[in-house]
Amino acid sequence: MSDVVVVGGGIIGLAIALELQDRGATVTVLERGRCGQQSSWAAAGMLAPEAEELTGDLRELGLRSRALYPQWIADLQHRTGLSCGYWCCGILCPSAQPRADTAGGVSWLNRESLDRQQPGLGPIVTGARWLPEEGQVDNRRLMAALHLAVRLAGVRVLEGVAGYQWQFSPSSTIRAIATSIGELEADHYVLATGAWTRSLLPQIPVTPRKGQMLSVFDAQRSLQRVVFGDGTYLVPRQDGTIVIGATVEDVGFLPDTTATGIHGLLAGAIALYPAIATMPIRETWWGFRPFAPNEALFLGPGPYANLTMATGHYRNGILLAPVTAQIIADQLTGRNPKSHPQAGP
Numbered sequence: 001m002s003d004v005v006v007v008g009g010g011i012i013g014l015a016i017a018l019e020l021q022d023r024g025a026t027v028t029v030l031e032r033g034r035c036g037q038q039s040s041w042a043a044a045g046m047l048a049p050e051a052e053e054l055t056g057d058l059r060e061l062g063l064r065s066r067a068l069y070p071q072w073i074a075d076l077q078h079r080t081g082l083s084c085g086y087w088c089c090g091i092l093c094p095s096a097q098p099r100a101d102t103a104g105g106v107s108w109l110n111r112e113s114l115d116r117q118q119p120g121l122g123p124i125v126t127g128a129r130w131l132p133e134e135g136q137v138d139n140r141r142l143m144a145a146l147h148l149a150v151r152l153a154g155v156r157v158l159e160g161v162a163g164y165q166w167q168f169s170p171s172s173t174i175r176a177i178a179t180s181i182g183e184l185e186a187d188h189y190v191l192a193t194g195a196w197t198r199s200l201l202p203q204i205p206v207t208p209r210k211g212q213m214l215s216v217f218d219a220q221r222s223l224q225r226v227v228f229g230d231g232t233y234l235v236p237r238q239d240g241t242i243v244i245g246a247t248v249e250d251v252g253f254l255p256d257t258t259a260t261g262i263h264g265l266l267a268g269a270i271a272l273y274p275a276i277a278t279m280p281i282r283e284t285w286w287g288f289r290p291f292a293p294n295e296a297l298f299l300g301p302g303p304y305a306n307l308t309m310a311t312g313h314y315r316n317g318i319l320l321a322p323v324t325a326q327i328i329a330d331q332l333t334g335r336n337p338k339s340h341p342q343a344g345p
């Protein structure tokens with residue numbers, strides 16, 4: 001493997017590009033907009049395989065990736081001097097009853113203990129699972145650091161360049177990708193286009209799931225834990241921003257936030273943490289998660305011999321970026337070519 005084109009400049013594409021370049025490949029990233037401006041930007045940045053209740057292979061990957069995070073972030077900060085807002089702040093998952101998995105290292109706090117862990121939760125929170133190894137990264141700051149790290153490593157980053165069609169050689173391998181600035185040739189191609197996967201691979205069943213979100217500002221920095229409720233989560237950044245998410249909507253690429261979406265999120269947020277009612281709203285936004293049936297994850301060989309897929313990360317793209325980069329780089333460099341074609345739950 002020498003020349004690789006990575007299509008997609010979100011967190012998955014950039015993480016793979018950096019890992020491949022570090023292992024000796026010459027990598028070009030092709031991004032039709034600006035790197036990291038789609039779902040990587042819209043996400044909340046939770047590192048939460050347990051709170052998300054991932055199961056099976058996906059859970060294993062999530063736990064592995066969560067364990068990779070401290071070193072991955074330290075490396076990015078070392079390369080760039082930029083902080084990524086990584087914070088192992090723990091996650092509280094409100095639940096009325098202790099859960100069966102408590103014996104597996106997850107503790108459950110009754111209301112009295114909860115008040116010591118995080119004062120100010122709403123009366124609907126009568127108890128919660130406490131997940132001390134979970135946390136968050138500030139995904140927007142992470143993307144800025146990753147973008148810089150990739151360029152410092154020597155990756156060629158082409159932004160504002162759309163890749164719209166594969167060009168094949170007589171042996172049915174991909175010879176080039178046709179782009180808005182002409183054909184780009186490489187030995188190997190990696191598709192990491194998230195919710196837009198079908199524009200280059202219509203046969204892969206990855207479709208968008210819109211998420212609406214907003215943020216408020218907590219001048220007191222009173223919320224210090226992620227609160228992962230039923231349908232609403234609260235992610236407090238260290239600068240006082242509280243990110244509130246998120247709707248899950250099967251509406252294609254329909255843009256915009258809606259009154260119903262934001263109203264539902266605010267109602268859920270205020271019920272979890274009543275002080276939010278008087279906090280100023282900072283921002284509202286939306287993004288598109290890459291969803292596949294059964295939450296399948298496409299990590300491995302694509303439909304053409306020199307194409308690898310890294311898509312379908314759905315709610316877990318930020319979490320799964322480091323492990324995805326390792327797996328794809330292992331496959332392409334032959335270090336550990338085991339493939340994970342569809343790691344569903």
Ligand code: GLY
Pocket residue numbers: 044046211245246289314315316
């Ligand atoms: N990872 C949380 C979400 O997708 O809303």
